[in-house]
Amino acid sequence: MSGSLSTAVDNSVDGPFDATAEQAALDLWTRAIERLRGRLSRHTFQTYFEPVRPLSLIGDELTLAHSSKFMIDWVRDNLLDVLLQDLEAQRGSPCAVRFVVRERLSETGEEPDPGGPTIPGDVQRVAGVPVRPPNINAKYTFDSFVVGPSNQFAVAACTAVANAPGRAYNPLFLYGGVGLGKTHLVHAVGNHALKANPACHVVYLSSEAFTNDLIHALEQHKMPEFRARYREKCDILLLDDIQFLGNKKQTMEEFFHTFNALHEAGKQIFVTSDKLPNEIEGFEERLRSRFQWGLIADIQPPEVETRVAILKKKAATDNIHLPDDVALFLGTHIRSNVRELEGSLIRLAAYASLTRAAITVELAKDVLKTVLVVRGDKPDVEQIIRVVGEAMQVRPNDIKGDRRQQGIARARQTAMYLTRKITHLSYPAIGERFGGKDHSTVINAEQRITQLMDEDTELRATVESLLRRLNG
Ligand code: ADP
Ligand code: MG
Numbered sequence: 001m002s003g004s005l006s007t008a009v010d011n012s013v014d015g016p017f018d019a020t021a022e023q024a025a026l027d028l029w030t031r032a033i034e035r036l037r038g039r040l041s042r043h044t045f046q047t048y049f050e051p052v053r054p055l056s057l058i059g060d061e062l063t064l065a066h067s068s069k070f071m072i073d074w075v076r077d078n079l080l081d082v083l084l085q086d087l088e089a090q091r092g093s094p095c096a097v098r099f100v101v102r103e104r105l106s107e108t109g110e111e112p113d114p115g116g117p118t119i120p121g122d123v124q125r126v127a128g129v130p131v132r133p134p135n136i137n138a139k140y141t142f143d144s145f146v147v148g149p150s151n152q153f154a155v156a157a158c159t160a161v162a163n164a165p166g167r168a169y170n171p172l173f174l175y176g177g178v179g180l181g182k183t184h185l186v187h188a189v190g191n192h193a194l195k196a197n198p199a200c201h202v203v204y205l206s207s208e209a210f211t212n213d214l215i216h217a218l219e220q221h222k223m224p225e226f227r228a229r230y231r232e233k234c235d236i237l238l239l240d241d242i243q244f245l246g247n248k249k250q251t252m253e254e255f256f257h258t259f260n261a262l263h264e265a266g267k268q269i270f271v272t273s274d275k276l277p278n279e280i281e282g283f284e285e286r287l288r289s290r291f292q293w294g295l296i297a298d299i300q301p302p303e304v305e306t307r308v309a310i311l312k313k314k315a316a317t318d319n320i321h322l323p324d325d326v327a328l329f330l331g332t333h334i335r336s337n338v339r340e341l342e343g344s345l346i347r348l349a350a351y352a353s354l355t356r357a358a359i360t361v362e363l364a365k366d367v368l369k370t371v372l373v374v375r376g377d378k379p380d381v382e383q384i385i386r387v388v389g390e391a392m393q394v395r396p397n398d399i400k401g402d403r404r405q406q407g408i409a410r411a412r413q414t415a416m417y418l419t420r421k422i423t424h425l426s427y428p429a430i431g432e433r434f435g436g437k438d439h440s441t442v443i444n445a446e447q448r449i450t451q452l453m454d455e456d457t458e459l460r461a462t463v464e465s466l467l468r469r470l471n472g
Contacts, residue, residue, distance in 0.1 A: 018056060025054035025062055032086040053102070060095050062087065065102040072099045136194075136204050140187035146313055148306030150299065151181060157297040158185045158270075162192035165200070165236050165268035169295035171259070174272045176299030179337030182272040185299075186238045189270060193236055203230060204238040207271075211244070211251045231261045235268065242271040247282030256287055269294075302338065307331035310338055311345055320349040322359060329361045330368075336469060344368050379470050381419050381433040388415040391466055400435035413445035414463060420446050422470055 033049050055063040066072050087095040142162070147155050154176070160168035174182055190202045205213070210230075217226035230237060237258070245252050262269055273280065276296070277288045302310065308331035315322035322345070330348075334341050351367045352359045379387070382396075389396045394411035401408075412434065419430050420442070427439035434442070453460040 018058075021056035021058050022054070024057040025064075028057055028062060028087065028090055029054035029064065031090045032083070055100070060091075060093065061098055062095055063098045063100060065100050067102060072101065133190075133202060133204060136190045136202065137187045138191065140184045141191050142188045144313065144317065145181065145184055145188060146302075146306055146310045148302055148309065150302045150306060154181075154185060154297045154299040157295055158189050159192075161268060161270060162189040163196070165193055166266045170263065170266075171269035171271060171291055171294040173277065173291045173294065173296045174270070174299065175274065175276055175296065176272075177274060177301065177337065179339030180299045180301060181338055182274075182299060183240055186240055186270060186272055190236065190238055193268075201233050201235045202238065203234045203236065204240070206240045207242045207244045207251075207255075210239060210255065211248055214251055214254055227258075227261075230258045231265075234262065237262055237267065237269050239269070239271045241273065243273045243275050243280050245283065245287075246280040252284050252287060256284065256290075259287070259290055263290075263293075301335070304331050304335075307334070307338075307341055310341060314342055314345055315349075318346075318349070320345065320359070322349075326359050326361055326364050329364055334368075378422060381423065381425070381430070384419050384422065384470060385415050385434075387470060388418060388466060391462065402435070410459075413449050414459075414466070416442050416445035417449035417463070418466060418470060421467060 029052070033052075051067060053065045055065050057063075083097065084095065087097065142155070142159065145151075145155065154174055157169055157172055158174070161170075161172050174185060176182055186204065190204050193200050194202055213229075214226065217223050239255075245255060259269060271291075277283060277291045308327050311322060311327045311331055314320075315327070326348075330341065330344055334344055348359060348364055348367050351357075352363060357363055385396045385399050388394075388411055389399055392407070392411040392414065394408050398408045399412045399415050403409075416430060416434060419425065419433075420427075423430075425433075427442045430442045431437040431439045449459075449463065453463060
């Protein structure tokens, strides 16, 4: 692309006034953003484009003013391509964009809240204290869940089920990646249903707990009690992380009968999974087809606006003073999942309160060095080790250490392989950073992972996804 974009800080009241240049800028800009409007979400649009003021078009240089340097940087990092494409399409020739920061702009009004809409509070409060099973978390409600384009379908399905258990979508199958809010929504359904009807029997558990309970019942000869627990004494069965049932034949068998009994009695079944029914290895065909009876809803990673809204909501709940620019900074740079987003916020808040520092973007950069993979900046070895360790559940110190247990060794080899791919450091330099290993260890690791990626599709998927993540 031939266009370019530059930024300058300009706090002068108003430059030399050129009405023609200003009109030309306004015309071009208005036409260009009309086209963007359809491509970007409403929130992105309101947050980043509506506050922009076109100042002048002189030659092929368009000057735009925005009140926030941070917003400008965001546009440059995330939307420059789209923007230039549109401007070029409008003009029929390449165009350069110059951004100036005009702080005066903010006087005209508040910065729009980049947050997504949230679900209204539940209106069905019924007198009487609901009997909440102790393992249902009272904090995970629809109220505390931020809704955005990535999850609105899932939330709509869950709300329908919570309002009319057994009648809306039965079964409901919710699937999505780690840390995207599946467990939160399952609890929200439980909490909501209990509030509406305190007498309702809500059973929540993970599929692992279900498996253990079954094993226990079999050993203790307590199958009648087991069946009563999940059939007669259950109006809503919430089974989390059902992917763990794959390959567990006997548990699947029992779950199949539980499913049938509940379904016939018009009781609600709601399960979550990080995979689709047909992607769960060793998942029985007849269970698969059962899930086709109801609704399969997915939940996607949140967009930046939703991430910021989640941060703001968490901050408000936790009484953390989180300035808008910091929320936007975190939301822009932490993209993997909501759990990581929350973790970073809490780490930052803890650090700030311990050192009695204010929460600022500078502080965030400093405290979250290892977490943030800032686009454009290549991740360093420490970040790679941390990210790999998290994904493969091995502590960074073990990756750098000498233990040869298979899981640890695999994570170490993966981290070395990725370091080589991403940083292009030499073999001895990489060895050095992995706790002083010999260069031959790094070479072996690289060869081993290359070979394993051909043989082991799961490892291959892990490595590829880590590579994508680390490369932003
Ligand atoms: P999953 O079960 O999909 O792995 P969780 O439900 O455990 O994910 O979510 C991880 C954390 O992120 C939880 O603390 C949850 O409250 C929070 N979270 C996820 N999505 C949202 C959201 N849209 N709004 C508010 N909090 C969220
Ligand atoms: Mg979960």
